Amino acid sequence: MKIGIIGGGFAGMTAAYELGKLGYQTVIFERMTELGGLASTFQVEPGVPLERGYHHWFTSDTHVVAQMYELGLGDRVQWIPSKTGWFEQGKIWNMVTPGDLMRLGTIPLLDRVRLGAATGYLTYLQQNKNNLPKYESITAHDWWKRHTGDNVWDKVWGPMFRGKFGARAEEVPMVWHWFKIVLRIGSRRGLNKEELGYPRGSFQVLIDALEKAIVQQGGVILKGATVKRLVVEDNTAVGLEPSEGENTRAALTRRGISPNQSGYVPFDRVYSSAPSFATLKFVHELPGDYVAKMNEAKYMGAVLLILKLKRQMTPWYWLNIADRSIPFVATIEQTNFIPPEVYNNKRIMYVSNYLDASSPYFQMSREELFEAYLPHLKKLNPDFAPDWVEEYWHFKEAAAQPVFPLHYSQKIPPFRTPIRNFYLGNTTQIYPEDRGTNYSVRLGQDITRLIDVDVKSGGWSS
Numbered sequence: 001m002k003i004g005i006i007g008g009g010f011a012g013m014t015a016a017y018e019l020g021k022l023g024y025q026t027v028i029f030e031r032m033t034e035l036g037g038l039a040s041t042f043q044v045e046p047g048v049p050l051e052r053g054y055h056h057w058f059t060s061d062t063h064v065v066a067q068m069y070e071l072g073l074g075d076r077v078q079w080i081p082s083k084t085g086w087f088e089q090g091k092i093w094n095m096v097t098p099g100d101l102m103r104l105g106t107i108p109l110l111d112r113v114r115l116g117a118a119t120g121y122l123t124y125l126q127q128n129k130n131n132l133p134k135y136e137s138i139t140a141h142d143w144w145k146r147h148t149g150d151n152v153w154d155k156v157w158g159p160m161f162r163g164k165f166g167a168r169a170e171e172v173p174m175v176w177h178w179f180k181i182v183l184r185i186g187s188r189r190g191l192n193k194e195e196l197g198y199p200r201g202s203f204q205v206l207i208d209a210l211e212k213a214i215v216q217q218g219g220v221i222l223k224g225a226t227v228k229r230l231v232v233e234d235n236t237a238v239g240l241e242p243s244e245g246e247n248t249r250a251a252l253t254r255r256g257i258s259p260n261q262s263g264y265v266p267f268d269r270v271y272s273s274a275p276s277f278a279t280l281k282f283v284h285e286l287p288g289d290y291v292a293k294m295n296e297a298k299y300m301g302a303v304l305l306i307l308k309l310k311r312q313m314t315p316w317y318w319l320n321i322a323d324r325s326i327p328f329v330a331t332i333e334q335t336n337f338i339p340p341e342v343y344n345n346k347r348i349m350y351v352s353n354y355l356d357a358s359s360p361y362f363q364m365s366r367e368e369l370f371e372a373y374l375p376h377l378k379k380l381n382p383d384f385a386p387d388w389v390e391e392y393w394h395f396k397e398a399a400a401q402p403v404f405p406l407h408y409s410q411k412i413p414p415f416r417t418p419i420r421n422f423y424l425g426n427t428t429q430i431y432p433e434d435r436g437t438n439y440s441v442r443l444g445q446d447i448t449r450l451i452d453v454d455v456k457s458g459g460w461s462s
């Protein structure tokens with residue numbers, strides 16, 4: 001039984017690994033020349049990998065941590081206290097403990113009390129999953145304004161949501177925030193500190209371990225191989241047609257895979273973990289109502305500038321930028337989380353933005369972005385000088401963060417698509433949790449179970 005998988009991110013790799021454990025033969029097509037998808041890394045120093053976009057785990061991320069242990073990487077799991085701050089009115093405020101919240105001088109005391117009470121109510125009294133329908137019928141913007149007044153949204157959550165959802169901040173359903181609060185505060189080991197996880201050696205150690213395990217099981221991984229078309233006969237997926245590109249051809253030749261006379265690699269089942277818009281580029285037979293569901297969630301893009309600095313910029317790991325005169329929404333100083341010694345004593349900082357792919361900042365070159373951000377970095381640290389920057393990188397990703405509409409539980413495209421033997425499982429089907437490596441691991445496991453059930457029962461009901 002041969003399964004074709006599109007995408008070598010955590011969902012695709014986990015599906016290949018889990019299917020391999022059950023004895024299925026898998027082939028992964030990954031259009032990039034390396035694995036890891038949104039969590040992939042680059043060399044920030046010779047031999048030192050770093051994620052293109054900042055990455056950590058929350059203590060609630062149990063699926064990916066269990067996978068680390070299963071693959072013999074338990075000793076690489078580290079939990080480290082993290083420091084979150086808030087930049088507004090030329091000042092940085094701490095944002096870790098309930099006490100910090102009470103000291104946040106940017107809103108009046110009464111609003112701080114309202115904010116604390118509402119957060120406590122959500123965390124401790126509303127954690128039952130049965131509350132989901134209640135929170136998917138209202139946006140976070142409307143919920144907070146209704147329950148705590150304008151200031152709490154305008155001065156606290158609004159800037160934070162802009163940090164994650166850009167111009168779509170006010171469209172985000174409350175269910176997303178409710179679940180985030182329940183998971184994140186509810187899973188803290190103590191109210192006064194937050195610990196975040198990070199694998200010693202970066203997320204690359206898990207990517208490498210998954211790759212090794214898949215290959216040992218007899219799975220095939222085609223790096224640099226783009227899928228051009230899902231081949232459908234009689235409304236049944238029968239194979240994948242690779243693109244004619246040079247990289248794709250070379251990847252297939254390297255692994256001894258050649259398409260059949262009709263130009264495709266035959267498969268019994270096919271799973272796409274690619275974003276919905278990317279999947280629709282190679283699947284043309286899906287009916288309109290399913291395609292409409294695939295288009296319900298909108299994607300935000302992410303633009304990251306990564307600076308290698310001679311000196312520390314701020315003492316915070318995560319700094320939300322609430323000051324709207326600054327054209328980025330957060331800075332994440334990796335070396336306030338992982339010691340600078342890991343990076344040859346350099347300081348590493350991400351400057352982060354979530355934008356629509358049509359935004360001017362999304363279109364800018366590395367140099368243009370650097371020039372646009374430079375004057376604002378001095379606001380975070382008046383001593384900062386451009387000669388602190390030894391090197392910088394620029395990454396952008398169009399499908400960084402899905403934004404869901406209200407009542408999305410009724411609109412999510414099912415994993416089993418209307419095309420027989422073709423499955424879809426990407427970040428738009430992770431709900432109500434926030435997308436993340438943990439949930440892509442869970443997604444890969446869920447898709448595996450579904451394929452196995454279908455194969456064993458011979459059934460298909462989309």
Ligand SMILES: Cc1cc2nc3c(=O)[nH]c(=O)nc-3n(C[C@H](O)[C@H](O)[C@H](O)COP(=O)(O)OP(=O)(O)OC[C@H]3O[C@@H](n4cnc5c(N)ncnc54)[C@H](O)[C@@H]3O)c2cc1C
Pocket residue numbers: 006007008009010011012029030031032036037038039053054055056057225226227228273274275278279282302397400401426427435436437438440
């Ligand atoms: C800036 C940023 C910060 C993040 N921070 C965190 C964090 O702190 N913690 C955390 O856990 N998660 C974080 N995430 C999210 C996490 O990286 C993703 O949720 C997860 O990696 C998604 O994995 P996936 O396999 O579902 O999708 P993807 O990683 O998107 O994988 C899909 C793959 O499909 C491939 N593909 C698409 N089309 C084709 C085609 N036609 N042929 C072949 N291949 C194709 C793509 O190249 C891609 O590799 C962050 C993401 C971003 C962007």
